[in-house]
Amino acid sequence: MLKMKQSCERCSAPLRLIDQAYICSFECTFCPACSERLEKTCPNCQGELVLRPPRKSSPTEAASPRFKAKLEKILG
Template identity: 50%
Template sequence: MLEMRPTCESCDRDLPPDGEAYICSYECTWCATCRDAFPGRACPNCGGDLQLRPMRVVSSVH
């Protein structure tokens, strides 16, 4: 299961599970502002392609 990290690894901004965030194949997690600042919009940790993280909405139905 995809780990939904709660903050940007660069600026520590909160990233709620239903908000915009970007991830690489290693699940490095970034906000849009930091992603836009990376050369080539690539992950600074692994050099991988950053994609929009899917949203996980918690259901209130039990």
């Protein structure tokens, strides 16, 4: 499951689940302004920064009992 980080790793700008953000394949997370300054290249791994998919809510908020059970089994 994609980890939705709460802030930009470069400038610490807050990033809500629905905010636009950019990530690399290692889930390094940057705000749009920092991503542009970095020319959409991750400074940590040199990978491409791509648009992070938005979420309306955390998967554990208002999740179905079946989904919660599956998560609990995975996270153990």
